[in-house]
Amino acid sequence: MTIELPCVVNRESIVLNVHPMARLLDVLREQLHLTGTKEGCGEGECGACSVFINGKIVNSCLVPVAQVEGAEIKTIEGIATDNQLHAVQQAFIDCGGAQCGICTPGMVLAAVDLLERNPNPTDAEIRTGLAGNLCRCTGYIKIFESVVRACQER
Amino acid sequence: MRAYIPSYQLVTPPSLGEALDVLAADGGVWRPFAGGTDLMVLLEAGKLPHKNYLNIWNLKELRGIEVTAQHVTLGALTTYTEVQQEKVLQEEFPMLCQAASETGGLAIQNRGTLGGNIVNASPAADSPPALLTYDAELELISLGGARWVAYHGFHTGYKQMIIRPDELLTRIRLPRSADKLQHYYRKVGTRKAQAISKVCFAGTAQVRDGKIEDLRIALGSIAPVPLRCVKTEDALRGSELNQPAIAQARAVLANEIVPIDDIRSTSNYRHQVSLNLLEDFLRQLSA
Numbered sequence: 001m002t003i004e005l006p007c008v009v010n011r012e013s014i015v016l017n018v019h020p021m022a023r024l025l026d027v028l029r030e031q032l033h034l035t036g037t038k039e040g041c042g043e044g045e046c047g048a049c050s051v052f053i054n055g056k057i058v059n060s061c062l063v064p065v066a067q068v069e070g071a072e073i074k075t076i077e078g079i080a081t082d083n084q085l086h087a088v089q090q091a092f093i094d095c096g097g098a099q100c101g102i103c104t105p106g107m108v109l110a111a112v113d114l115l116e117r118n119p120n121p122t123d124a125e126i127r128t129g130l131a132g133n134l135c136r137c138t139g140y141i142k143i144f145e146s147v148v149r150a151c152q153e154r
Numbered sequence: 155m156r157a158y159i160p161s162y163q164l165v166t167p168p169s170l171g172e173a174l175d176v177l178a179a180d181g182g183v184w185r186p187f188a189g190g191t192d193l194m195v196l197l198e199a200g201k202l203p204h205k206n207y208l209n210i211w212n213l214k215e216l217r218g219i220e221v222t223a224q225h226v227t228l229g230a231l232t233t234y235t236e237v238q239q240e241k242v243l244q245e246e247f248p249m250l251c252q253a254a255s256e257t258g259g260l261a262i263q264n265r266g267t268l269g270g271n272i273v274n275a276s277p278a279a280d281s282p283p284a285l286l287t288y289d290a291e292l293e294l295i296s297l298g299g300a301r302w303v304a305y306h307g308f309h310t311g312y313k314q315m316i317i318r319p320d321e322l323l324t325r326i327r328l329p330r331s332a333d334k335l336q337h338y339y340r341k342v343g344t345r346k347a348q349a350i351s352k353v354c355f356a357g358t359a360q361v362r363d364g365k366i367e368d369l370r371i372a373l374g375s376i377a378p379v380p381l382r383c384v385k386t387e388d389a390l391r392g393s394e395l396n397q398p399a400i401a402q403a404r405a406v407l408a409n410e411i412v413p414i415d416d417i418r419s420t421s422n423y424r425h426q427v428s429l430n431l432l433e434d435f436l437r438q439l440s441a
């Protein structure tokens with residue numbers, strides 16, 4: 001049983017034909033081919049699948065697609081505007097904030113979310129902002145530095 | 155193994171009335187689905203045997219926070235993020251805000267709901283100890299009408315509750331207190347974010363002239379249900395705030411809790427930490 005479900009993905013209005021219980025993560029990756037959103041754990045622990053729904057960061061592995069009817073979704077593919085990288089993306093490149101890259105889309109979204117809520121975060125606030133995102137490669141220091149750099153650049 | 159998605163159903167009723175119709179018509183066939191932060195984990199793990207869900211995420215009646223002279227009333231769908239943003243809660247119910255801020259990471263806090271935390275009924279959940287000490291009441295609604303019940307007593311055994319299959323938890327009400335309370339909340343887990351508690355302690359007290367006039371204590375992860383520690387409270391109520399009273403309270407609490415060994419911790423550790431937290435709570439009370 002599938003349903004027709006209107007929503008907005010990266011500023012484009014679309015109508016999905018989906019099973020209501022399908023994970024938003026799978027719909028984004030498999031139907032819309034937005035493979036920037038990654039699956040790490042599939043159980044809300046790692047943040048690799050982070051997306052924005054109506055401006056709030058969520059784990060797309062835990063969202064059944066029925067719950068985004070009429071919602072505005074933004075994925076990592078929608079973060080750069082007009083071929084201009086977001087300051088956070090540029091900072092990750094400049095500071096070596098990515099290695100294998102699986103955690104990176106989620107880390108970037110968590111940092112974008114943090115800076116939108118709090119343009120001048122303290123070190124502790126940066127750590128809290130990234131606390132829901134796991135990285136198995138970098139040891140976190142370069143990610144942390146990337147976020148600090150992004151704050152300075154803005 | 156992952157679940158086979160097409161074997162599930164998730165329907166979205168347009169209103170609370172229609173949601174209650176569905177719940178009543180086929181008693182027990184449909185179960186509520188809120189933020190999904192507990193249910194989707196089970197689904198992904200192939201451990202969600204029940205198949206039919208009612209999506210309540212859009213029901214306005216279950217959202218919002220209302221403040222009156224007597225109460226702060228939260229919709230069951232209030233998220234942890236919304237809890238932390240509410241000024242009256244920060245000022246008068248700080249342990250609930252602290253519990254919310256220590257639940258999962260931000261992405262979980264944007265989706266997880268207070269109602270889901272209560273009805274999921276994990277003894278390790280972090281809001282229940284705070285809700286118990288604040289004497290929370292729950293509104294349960296079915297086609298037959300609404301009833302308010304005390305949260306203390308809502309859990310009757312491991313994952314057993316007095317809510318019926320045709321009922322929704324719609325609101326959570328906290329009585330405001332004119333008295334100046336002291337609050338103490340500690341979650342002990344393996345790391346600060348995302349960790350499920352090994353022990354969670356919430357306590358409030360009113361102290362005057364070195365004497366404990368009134369107090370509330372509740373713990374998580376130390377019994378099959380989130381536990382209001384009434385015996386320990388009784389032992390301390392009216393007593394002086396001194397070393398013999400603390401020693402006596404430790405002995406009472408030791409008999410009141412029944413922690414278990416599991417993957418997160420041992421009974422022994424939980425026992426010891428609970429008693430230490432009680433002592434820390436009492437020592438931090440200013441006379």
Ligand SMILES: Cc1cc2nc3c(=O)[nH]c(=O)nc-3n(C[C@H](O)[C@H](O)[C@H](O)COP(=O)(O)OP(=O)(O)OC[C@H]3O[C@@H](n4cnc5c(N)ncnc54)[C@H](O)[C@@H]3O)c2cc1C
Pocket residue numbers: 043044045185186187188189190191192193194195210216230231256257258259262265266267268269270271272273274278279280281321322323324348349350351
């Ligand atoms: C990574 C991660 C970290 C977590 N960390 C913590 C933590 O630190 N502390 C903690 O306590 N929890 C934690 N949780 C668990 C979870 O986030 C909470 O229990 C959350 O509050 C559940 O709410 P929900 O709306 O997502 O519930 P759902 O998953 O939608 O539902 C949970 C249960 O409640 C029932 N239900 C929901 N709403 C209602 C209602 N209004 N009326 C009747 N029944 C209802 C559902 O039928 C289901 O049985 C974590 C989960 C994840 C994935």
Ligand code: FES
Pocket residue numbers: 038039040041042043044045046047048049050059060061062
């Ligand atoms: S894949 Fe969603 S949080 Fe890990």
Ligand code: FES
Pocket residue numbers: 097098099100101102103104134135136137138
């Ligand atoms: S760069 Fe590999 S997981 Fe973070």
